[in-house]
Amino acid sequence: MAQFDVVIIGAGAAGLMCAAQAGYRGRSVLVLDHAKQAGKKILISGGGRCNFTNINASPANYLCSNPHFVKSALARYKAQDFIELVERHGVAYHEKTLGQLFCDDSAKDIVQLLLTECDWAGVTVRLRSHVADIQKTGSGFSLSANGETIHCQSLVVACGGLSMPKLCATPLGYQIAQQFGLKVLPTRAGLVPFTLDKPDLEPLAELAGVSLPVTAQSQDGTLFKEAMLFTHRGLSGPAILQISSFWQPGEDVSLNLLPDTDLAQVLTAMGAKHPNQTLKTALARLLPKRLVEVLAEQGSIDGELPLKALDEGRMKKLVQMLSAYRVHPNGTEGYRTAEVTLGGVDTDELSSKTLEAKQVPGLYFIGEVMDVTGWLGGYNFQWAWASGWAAGQAV
Known part of the structure; x- marks a missing residue:
């Protein structure tokens, strides 16, 4: 004893x-x-x-x-x-x-x-x-x-x-x-990657390994501005790990994909110089090219639209979509990676x-x-x- x-x-x-x-x-x-x-x-x-x-x-x-x-x-x-x-x-x-x-x-x-x-x-x-x-x-x-x-x-x-x-x-x-x-x-589990349902995940599958700076916001208004990473299961990276601790099952997460860019101002300036440039080409200078291609394939953006055709209504809709891109996690990777x-x-x-x-x-x-x-x-x-x-x- x-x-x-x-x-x-x-x-x-x-x-x-x-x-x-x-x-x-x-x-x-x-x-x-x-x-x-x-x-x-x-x-x-x-x-x-x-x-x-x-x-x-x-x-x-x-x-x-x-x-x-x-x-x-x-x-x-x-x-x-x-x-x-x-x-x-x-x-x-x-x-x-x-x-x-x-x-x-x-x-x-x-x-x-x-x-x-x-x-x-x-x-x-x-x-x-x-x-x-x-x-x-x-x-x-x-x-x-x-x-x-x-x-x-x-x-x-x-x-x-x-x-x-x-x-x-x-x-x-x-x-x-x-x-x-x-x-x-x-x-x-906290500080943990999100997983996505198969219909939401499949269009993003080719983005695994792509990262970009975002602002991630939970429904309670908490937000973190850090990097996000696409994975084979869903989303990870510091911004996602941070917001996961504030996320509740069933809620959406809002992502600002261009947190440091005044998109309307930048695209207007691009359109003034290159009016026939497509939206897809222009956005690929601001976002990872593969992400822009996926957004076009999803129909989230009209990739072939020339910048000269980007009127006020379309611009407002585009800015809203990219600054509040919504994802609906079906859960997290759990304690295994938390x-x-x-x-x-x-x-x-x-x-x-x-x-x-x-x-x-x-x-x-x-x-x-x-x-x-x-x-x-x-x-x-x-x-x-x-x-x-x-x-x-x-x-």
């Missing part, structure tokens, strides 16, 4: 951050994970270079049933705090678009940073450990890991959501919450300062397992660091 002050279930971003913080406070800490490698999701993130935070991270970048919940943790452990940690460990990094920070070399650098911190803080990390039989005791909790009984004062659930099951994602965190009477909100899980442990059950369950002293939930989901671009890692840090100060 083993005894620790703190047991953390999950050796991911939030769990390892929490472990190091608790260890530095002099707590004896054990991290358990059923995977054979720590930080598996970190390792594949950002194309293997880990988009480890975003310099613009603020509460506005998170979805949560209680939008105020994230404020405390994010205010107490900011993006700059993690950047300083990265710099102390000598990890080279660079900024990409929209404040996204990536490792110059490899996501392995971030995992190594966390494991080094845990090592310095005296934390024990055990992989290939299967947790079972969690019970509340008079002095904390008891649980079984690979048949061994372990006792602890504080139990931290940091085992993530359901996204990317190939990385060993399980519903364990939700099951623990429900076991102790905490409400778990319905979950679904970067995050929407929903989870209801934040009303938790302290926003410590992440401790209000009704179960000593039980904490951090990271993706709770109903907090960040935008694409390093925001979910920042929540992992911030929530892990906050709990690490309290356990």
